[in-house]
Amino acid sequence: MTDGSNAFTRPSGRAPDQLREVRIERGFTRHAEGSVLVSFGGTRVLCTASVENRVPAFLRGKGEGWVTAEYGMLPRATHTRSDREAARGKQGGRTLEIQRLIGRSLRACVDRKLLGERTITLDCDVLQADGGTRTAAITGAYVALVDAINGLVASRAIKLPGGGRSPVFGAVAAVSVGIYRGVPVLDLDYAEDCDCDTDMNVVMNDGGGFIELQGTAEGHAFRRDELAAMTALAEAGIARLVEKQREALAG
Amino acid sequence: MTDGSNAFTRPSGRAPDQLREVRIERGFTRHAEGSVLVSFGGTRVLCTASVENRVPAFLRGKGEGWVTAEYGMLPRATHTRSDREAARGKQGGRTLEIQRLIGRSLRACVDRKLLGERTITLDCDVLQADGGTRTAAITGAYVALVDAINGLVASRAIKLPGGGRSPVFGAVAAVSVGIYRGVPVLDLDYAEDCDCDTDMNVVMNDGGGFIELQGTAEGHAFRRDELAAMTALAEAGIARLVEKQREALAG
Amino acid sequence: MTDGSNAFTRPSGRAPDQLREVRIERGFTRHAEGSVLVSFGGTRVLCTASVENRVPAFLRGKGEGWVTAEYGMLPRATHTRSDREAARGKQGGRTLEIQRLIGRSLRACVDRKLLGERTITLDCDVLQADGGTRTAAITGAYVALVDAINGLVASRAIKLPGGGRSPVFGAVAAVSVGIYRGVPVLDLDYAEDCDCDTDMNVVMNDGGGFIELQGTAEGHAFRRDELAAMTALAEAGIARLVEKQREALAG
Amino acid sequence: MTDGSNAFTRPSGRAPDQLREVRIERGFTRHAEGSVLVSFGGTRVLCTASVENRVPAFLRGKGEGWVTAEYGMLPRATHTRSDREAARGKQGGRTLEIQRLIGRSLRACVDRKLLGERTITLDCDVLQADGGTRTAAITGAYVALVDAINGLVASRAIKLPGGGRSPVFGAVAAVSVGIYRGVPVLDLDYAEDCDCDTDMNVVMNDGGGFIELQGTAEGHAFRRDELAAMTALAEAGIARLVEKQREALAG
């Protein structure tokens, strides 16, 4: 138990409101319409965007597209080897939960009418895990998605309306926040994640609106003021992540 | 779009901060150590608590117990029949996500050392669905859990320490909140759930602490003030649900 | 070992030819076209009938309908908790056997040409088990089926031929019989089921014809006279069950 | 519709109470402790008995053995090719139902205490199907079972008690009966099976006791007198099958 003041140190030595080093590397692999290796410190996720000219059965003939995600973790992305889900014959609950979250988050910034009858699948595969894989995945997948849609626009597969508005509106990024030893902190790494009282994943757009908020009390229940402190940290962190996304897309 | 004032009406005619009629019926079935039929309006969930004298492999020999949950929906609990998960050969992502949520929520009020090397499984099966099945399930499962643990205490299978403190500390209940036609509302039913901008499930304890918070923007991203309004509604609603739980347990 | 005369008592105190209390409660849930909670003593099964305007592939374009059943047991319907089949990833042999039996039994009273290209699925979910779940399920599912088909007729989705003959002809009900401590008895409960020499499930129509007969010698092989005694008991029992069905449908 | 008298002919030209040609060939394959190819006319089933020195979990340490069965049909045992169950990833309901029937039937003639902590698995694989595969399987599996147990006795793995009583008591055989064009007939072949009103599988022991009786009305419900006629045919047929088993075992 700490007093949260000067005695407090994070395992990584970061300040409470400090992100890990974030890198967004476009074009990491060659075949996908968008391919991004995103790193939040030691967490590295390969995010690819694949375009297919078909939609799921429930959307056929409706003139709209679909954006979905799949998530996987290489067996030895983690400290100890975990089973390969393909070998076990099913995806675990955590995997399904995360890929549903990624899909919902990215759909929040796409005009599916403008996309047309196409599916964009965002595959997020964790090469190395050190906490925060889902938030890194969302942040990176956004960039892969923009690359894929820009490609469709450039090739005139998608024809934009008068004002040239892209099917992607705004930006979406995500970060975790938590209460670690009594102190609200931004962007938890694995050491903090294992030992924190509350863990919250926040997805926001570049206008400061919340898209997803998932908080879990691990040890003690969190209070309203702690919630406010965490969402403020997240808001500031996501603003910086959106900036990183812009730099990457401009690069 | 509404102004949220006098023009606003919920499909059910309820006030924005009004719960549906809540009923908690103990002893609904005979074999389980706890068996509760909980209704939040038209949503009816059978919650049973089963005690087994074994723990999962990762806890063996550690002197603590485990609390876990499984969730199911009868195929025709819903407006149109959905596939039986047992026949399809797997539980869907939504099911896994919900049962993980129920398990985490209930573990938050159990002292697993005092429970001893036992597993309590909370089976939450939806007989009829009208929105809010997961929050009804958590609220009802808490009562089934208390019944099961009281049974262990009464039979002296669990011996309490000096002060007589039960392995269950505090109460846990859950409710959904959302933004429906621009207005924050409590305890969404199916008609509202299909047509709202934001949907948030909140799990709290009787001390007003947050245990889980899962918010999703369906249409537009929600702002900080909307988050505050929703959590305030949830806080009031959960206080009333905790009261209902107490009445049921006293009955 | 008993002599089968005056010393003989059933665990429940019933006479050898006495049914348990039978209750048939229509409209137990709201969404299904037919919804019946049937009780044979402590055995309670929720039977819903769902109508869908499509048929399995092998019937497409043939102008006939289909009637099928699915059976499930809630994990804690029984004395000790059994695994959830959805979680195990498959339905067991017993489940498949029972749902095939229910489906065949109900198809025996439906004119599938008159039904038209529709499927009626009878979901039979055991909320509480005390022996005889499959016979209760058949008896209750018949009532749910009639309700669903009457709804189709009332809404003129099905147009009846000249004489107004319904797609349902006759009634179908089921009961178990057995040899318990040397004495043929009707409608075995769980205590008898665990300890009997022979267990037979009988499905009959209201004309006294056999639709299904499944007898199993648990301890010693049964003789021809025992078979005759058991089928006579079943015949009388089913006549009373058909009466109960009529009362419920008239109610 | 026929009058059942002189105009009546079975597709095979057999008399109503006539079995098909039955052949029981021991030692068909080399590795199993018992290996029998049984033919009922064009139906040919390979039945092997495998002995293993272990029992299922529910019997461990109880000093008794277990007898179980598995059933399969080669994909092209039938007129048109059916899917390979191993490729589809699960055994169908019919398969599970049949193998449960075979297992129960054979357990009815084994003293599991004398067998000791061993499992005998009867694998019944249909090489060619022409109706009645389950009854041929039971009839053949009995012979394979006796061979396997005689081998255990001969090698003194099983030590018999004073009187030398074998762990196998009596004989078990099975046959189908039905109502074909109004006439009760014995041992239905595929042509009859597709076109009959009632189909009943009967398993009996050599003392004339019923072990299993499974009758299904395909077209119209059967009456009590038809049941009596069918069981009488079965009784006579099984007596002849038991004779065939004795000859094979003596051969």
Added chain:
Amino acid sequence: MTDGSNAFTRPSGRAPDQLREVRIERGFTRHAEGSVLVSFGGTRVLCTASVENRVPAFLRGKGEGWVTAEYGMLPRATHTRSDREAARGKQGGRTLEIQRLIGRSLRACVDRKLLGERTITLDCDVLQADGGTRTAAITGAYVALVDAINGLVASRAIKLPGGGRSPVFGAVAAVSVGIYRGVPVLDLDYAEDCDCDTDMNVVMNDGGGFIELQGTAEGHAFRRDELAAMTALAEAGIARLVEKQREALAG
């Protein structure tokens, strides 16, 4: 360890370049368009060819046919009973590998344009195993395939072009070779297979061309001269197998 000269003996007493007794029995079962029981000594495989008037999705509308294979092993084909793949719920890696090999091998001798939009499935089920099941399967499946295609030609379902060239060109057969105790040997039986240094399966056509070659060093890596010796043995063995196939087809 042997010197490979006169002291050398194979467990079966065969010469190094001697095949086991090979028998090819056509028409073993009745329903399939081709049905062959092939024996390589104690290895017996039932190979059926089934014709269906449809092709897999990837070939639809292309005017060509497909040839594919499935492989299975009866649970007690082997010394000790192995699990039934249908019961385990999946085919093992070895099974999939073998059936892919059989399919590729047989496709190598079929003109799929001439076959037309049909699928021929070769089911190879091992009734008794004593080494070399996959090579026996390929050798026997070829004969079943020819029977099936000859049937299509005879019934004029396939109309041959001017010269009357059959959709089957050439013959395909397979044999194993290996290094056993330092000596290259032909057609390994189980005793040799368990104890050899190298095991190679060779599929060739009647023109002496290689279709598949799969060699595995079990103990020590094999040298180029050993490879040459093994392929020479295989070439001679396959020539004799092709002769056996011709005799069977002529018989």
Added chain:
Amino acid sequence: MTDGSNAFTRPSGRAPDQLREVRIERGFTRHAEGSVLVSFGGTRVLCTASVENRVPAFLRGKGEGWVTAEYGMLPRATHTRSDREAARGKQGGRTLEIQRLIGRSLRACVDRKLLGERTITLDCDVLQADGGTRTAAITGAYVALVDAINGLVASRAIKLPGGGRSPVFGAVAAVSVGIYRGVPVLDLDYAEDCDCDTDMNVVMNDGGGFIELQGTAEGHAFRRDELAAMTALAEAGIARLVEKQREALAG
């Protein structure tokens, strides 16, 4: 058809006996005991070696270790997206075949007695595919395996015998060869792989011995001289790959 002389060109412009650029990057991820990113031109495979202090059931108590492999392909490693095997619920035949090949190949250079009761799992995940993924995987996995075993030796978890001989003896590498437009070529890329007559994967050790040889005629059957030409190419290519492995391990 080409004459294989001056008119011949490979899609990549390489000489027939020329490998693609090979890169072996150790320490690509942080948690695994060995982690190698291997590239054969555009084919990039992440190979990790994980050490666990347990062995499969069939080896328990025998004092030896185990080396095994798993193989996966990220969904968008390829030109068009393929299904995620974890989502489909099973690994395909090709995947199982490849991972069995990798496992056998690497076991060929490990003294499992010296390894002790440990399992080393080689996970080979294809990040980008351009032909030859299995040969790149074997070549890279060898380096990861050596790193993992050297770690065990360095930490004295494995104590070497007198002479200091490592549990890894020799080196293992793999390459594909084929007949492309009539010319034997080394190390096929995807463009060649799709359009070649024969494709052969060769695994050898550093002593020039064959460990695995898997050749498939895609178009026409290959002759003995073509086999010789291909194995000679492979031998030279593997010598160069072994040199690359040495450089990487020395680096």
